[in-house]
Amino acid sequence: MEETAEFVSNAGEDSASVAAVTMDVDNGLIEDDKSKDAEVAPALIAVHPFEKSVAVAVGFELRLFDLEGNCSVSLVDDSGGPSHSDAIRAIKFGANGRLFASAGDDKLVKIWATNPWHCIRTVSAEKRVSAVAISHNGHYVAFADKFGLVWLIGLEGDNAKQSNNDKKAVMILGHYCSIITRLEFSPDDRFIASADRDFKIRVTVFPKQSLKGAHEIQSFCLGHTDFVSCLAFAYPSGCANGYLLSGSGDSTVRLWDFISGVLLATCEVGAKVGSLEPNGTEDAQSPISDLCASSDGSIIAVALQYSNRVALLSCDFSNGNLSVAKVVTLEENYFPTSLGSSSLSKCLWMVMGASNLPMPGSAQLPTRLRIISGLRKDPSDYHCHDPIILEDNEVPGGQKLLSELQGSLDVTKEEAALAAAAAAVKASMRNMMIKKEYTLERREMRKKNRNDRKIK
Amino acid sequence: MSDNTGTKVKGQSCRLPRKRFYRARAHSNPLSDSHFPIPICPAEFDYSHHYPYFFPSGGEDHKNGSASPRKVRFADIGCGFGGLLVSLSRLFPDTLMLGMELRDKVTEYVKERILALRASNPGQYENISVVRTNSMKYLPNYFGKAQLSKMFFLFPDPHFKEKNHRRRVISLQLLDEYAYALELGGIIYTMTDVEELGDWMRSCLEDHPLFEAVSEEELEADPVVKLLTSATEEGQKVARNGGQTFRAIFRRIKFEEE
Numbered sequence: 115m116e117e118t119a120e121f122v123s124n125a126g127e128d129s130a131s132v133a134a135v136t137m138d139v140d141n142g143l144i145e146d147d148k149s150k151d152a153e154v155a156p157a158l159i160a161v162h163p164f165e166k167s168v169a170v171a172v173g174f175e176l177r178l179f180d181l182e183g184n185c186s187v188s189l190v191d192d193s194g195g196p197s198h199s200d201a202i203r204a205i206k207f208g209a210n211g212r213l214f215a216s217a218g219d220d221k222l223v224k225i226w227a228t229n230p231w232h233c234i235r236t237v238s239a240e241k242r243v244s245a246v247a248i249s250h251n252g253h254y255v256a257f258a259d260k261f262g263l264v265w266l267i268g269l270e271g272d273n274a275k276q277s278n279n280d281k282k283a284v285m286i287l288g289h290y291c292s293i294i295t296r297l298e299f300s301p302d303d304r305f306i307a308s309a310d311r312d313f314k315i316r317v318t319v320f321p322k323q324s325l326k327g328a329h330e331i332q333s334f335c336l337g338h339t340d341f342v343s344c345l346a347f348a349y350p351s352g353c354a355n356g357y358l359l360s361g362s363g364d365s366t367v368r369l370w371d372f373i374s375g376v377l378l379a380t381c382e383v384g385a386k387v388g389s390l391e392p393n394g395t396e397d398a399q400s401p402i403s404d405l406c407a408s409s410d411g412s413i414i415a416v417a418l419q420y421s422n423r424v425a426l427l428s429c430d431f432s433n434g435n436l437s438v439a440k441v442v443t444l445e446e447n448y449f450p451t452s453l454g455s456s457s458l459s460k461c462l463w464m465v466m467g468a469s470n471l472p473m474p475g476s477a478q479l480p481t482r483l484r485i486i487s488g489l490r491k492d493p494s495d496y497h498c499h500d501p502i503i504l505e506d507n508e509v510p511g512g513q514k515l516l517s518e519l520q521g522s523l524d525v526t527k528e529e530a531a532l533a534a535a536a537a538a539v540k541a542s543m544r545n546m547m548i549k550k551e552y553t554l555e556r557r558e559m560r561k562k563n564r565n566d567r568k569i570k
Numbered sequence: 571m572s573d574n575t576g577t578k579v580k581g582q583s584c585r586l587p588r589k590r591f592y593r594a595r596a597h598s599n600p601l602s603d604s605h606f607p608i609p610i611c612p613a614e615f616d617y618s619h620h621y622p623y624f625f626p627s628g629g630e631d632h633k634n635g636s637a638s639p640r641k642v643r644f645a646d647i648g649c650g651f652g653g654l655l656v657s658l659s660r661l662f663p664d665t666l667m668l669g670m671e672l673r674d675k676v677t678e679y680v681k682e683r684i685l686a687l688r689a690s691n692p693g694q695y696e697n698i699s700v701v702r703t704n705s706m707k708y709l710p711n712y713f714g715k716a717q718l719s720k721m722f723f724l725f726p727d728p729h730f731k732e733k734n735h736r737r738r739v740i741s742l743q744l745l746d747e748y749a750y751a752l753e754l755g756g757i758i759y760t761m762t763d764v765e766e767l768g769d770w771m772r773s774c775l776e777d778h779p780l781f782e783a784v785s786e787e788e789l790e791a792d793p794v795v796k797l798l799t800s801a802t803e804e805g806q807k808v809a810r811n812g813g814q815t816f817r818a819i820f821r822r823i824k825f826e827e828e
């Protein structure tokens with residue numbers, strides 16, 4: 115059956131196009147390793163849930179600032195494993211702030227205790243890591259690799275004893291050959307949501323014996339017409355059920371009943387906010403780069419890839435209504451690459467930066483940190499209270515924090531650095547899009563399917 | 571409606587299309603990406619295009635008394651030239667079935683075959699259709715949770731090399747998606763003439779907590795089982811050559827934590 119008379123291979127038949135799209139597993143099916151040099155990882159930010167510390171990752175550097183002690187943190191590594199040596203792609207605090215995880219292109223997943231800060235475990239992945247999540251009870255760290263597989267590391271009980279770094283993680287589920295962009299546990303740890311570059315969001319039941327695999331799919335949330343870049347669970351007070359929010363390359367943020375997979379609302383953030391294309395023209399299609407939501411969903415902040423505007427959304431969960439409540443415009447060249455917030459404060463932390471930045475005369479990769487304060491739980495408050503972009507001297511931790519987290523950013527050269535960062539980020543994002551060989555077709559499809567975005 | 575198709579087809583391709591005009595590459599790489607349209611979600615799947623007899627445009631599903639619209643219930647994954655669909659169509663004339671095939675020319679052949687059968691047998695073969703798609707990537711775009719009662723994986727490409735096992739259409743991870751699409755009690759039929767692949771498919775199914783083997787007695791009684799070898803083009807070929815087949819037929823069960 116391997117070769118059959120009927121199945122004569124015919125050189126004429128679309129072999130050229132097949133060859134063009136045949137991306138072999140080993141050549142990096144989704145990932146063309148040759149283009150890796152040109153690939154730039156956006157800078158990331160994560161804020162401790164009780165605002166005890168804040169972390170910024172850029173390239174292989176992990177920078178930490180202790181907000182309580184008002185001092186920088188030097189990282190101790192007891193795990194015996196190697197340090198990060200390539201771009202960090204994901205960082206995350208656990209729900210109670212005791213754990214932190216970092217992972218990326220060096221195929222390392224590092225798990226840290228935060229009080230005091232030290233690395234408790236380094237796990238080697240088989241492939242580059244694209245996303246991490248920590249279960250809310252702190253018992254598990256999940257991570258996803260470039261092949262679309264999700265792996266689990268147990269931290270409690272028997273699993274904790276095998277704390278040697280060679281102990282491999284266990285594969286629990288997979289998206290077939292699509293890079294997973296985000297992983298999130300539901301706040302009750304009953305579900306794990308995974309989003310990919312093929313516009314798919316999968317919600318899987320996270321079983322008690324989860325190291326045996328997570329095979330029962332609760333739902334697929336399908337509706338995005340481009341890659342899904344970010345996810346957040348929201349459990350509004352007074353609602354029996356939780357919801358899932360997602361942002362995408364299709365420039366929308368969507369609200370899902372993740373139990374059924376039903377799309378409840380679509381907010382065309384790009385069209386509402388407007389954003390600048392690299393050539394300076396307005397583009398309603400700017401991809402959503404990050405989304406940050408308070409656990410009750412009352413505050414939802416959204417960043418767009420080519421935009422210096424952050425959208426604050428207002429969500430009426432029970433009536434399935436998602437709209438832009440407020441747009442905050444930042445300085446001209448500021449495009450946040452990552453958003454973060456704690457569970458306490460009404461501050462949105464933002465960072466802009468990228469790995470592989472050509473920065474002559476600078477030892478460290480520059481990033482630029484910004485904070486918007488005065489976010490409101492009730493978006494109608496924005497009528498009389500504008501959110502405020504903090505000046506550098508108003509930032510918690512002040513100059514000390516900035517010099518720690520921004521690296522060797524020289525504010526006198528700030529303009530040049532920011533422009534370079536912005537350009538690199540744009541390049542990286544464009545790479546992320548064109549890496550898919552079918553972007554053209556997908557664009558066509560997006561055009562054709564524009565009606566679907568009207569679905570409520 | 572079927573009159574329409576009839577006149578259009580008449581004189582032109584009323585005869586069954588001949589396979590040799592639809593030669594194709596021996597195997598496609600399921601990892602390569604798509605150049606075909608994919609429904610955004612199952613609700614976007616165009617039933618009136620595929621099953622016009624059951625979904626006359628503008629009208630309701632007139633063959634269905636109940637309130638909820640009829641949906642595809644059987645999926646033939648990697649349907650090849652469509653022999654199984656054609657036989658199943660006669661056995662279950664009221665059940666909608668969809669073949670999924672990666673190769674363009676082969677899909678075109680099946681489309682023509684179905685249109686020709688519909689034209690020369692008015693009122694029949696209206697319940698089968700085919701899409702060109704990569705089932706390994708896009709199955710959830712076509713079928714919702716628990717929508718299917720039967721899934722067929724017959725004589726799939728073997729992908730012998732260890733490093734290519736990831737391309738196999740049956741794997742522990744993909745079975746999650748098949749379990750999602752199948753209703754409780756739904757049946758997954760797999761068959762191959764490659765012993766190693768047969769072992770692989772069986773062990774994947776045995777290791778998966780959402781499937782259990784269907785008993786031999788039940789298989790005896792299931793009229794579909796006989797078609798697996800007699801109706802598929804590949805099955806017929808194996809039979810002609812006196813080859814052996816290996817089957818693994820499992821049922822979707824509820825997830826029970828020990």
Ligand SMILES: C[S@@+](CC[C@H](N)C(=O)[O-])C[C@H]1O[C@@H](n2cnc3c(N)ncnc32)[C@H](O)[C@@H]1O
Nearest residue numbers: 600648649650671672704705724725802803804
């Ligand atoms: C050897 S044929 C078997 C055909 C048919 N089931 C039979 O028994 O006669 C396997 C078929 O699966 C198709 N196929 C392989 N991978 C596929 C995928 N990912 N999605 C859809 N079809 C696929 C191939 O193009 C091929 O036509």
